[in-house]
Amino acid sequence: MIICSCAVISERDIDCAVIEIMSAGTALIPTPGVVFRHLNKKMNCCTCAPVAVSAIYNAMDRLAADTRVCPFALADARAKLIRIEERRAIRQRRVETAASALRTSSAQRRIVA
């Protein structure tokens, strides 16, 4: 299944990249950016990011089931990925709140004027 149509990356490509990244022994967390760089590809529209994240989680689950990579390293990487996603969600909520406040204040200015 194609995960990213811009860079033409399949689920199998992501599986292989996650295996190589997690087996390398480096402290890299397989975020979509790390996986894409590992594949020498670049995100274009980023529409595939949520699907890429779930494909990465699936690849990590398969790795954990196969016991090909240390389960502690996988659990640590997964916990870091979750923290990254939580920070991203908080940032997104702040942006949406600020945009909403901006819209409200500009609407109030129009009413006053």
Ligand code: FES
């Ligand atoms: S679909 Fe992946 S970058 Fe556009």
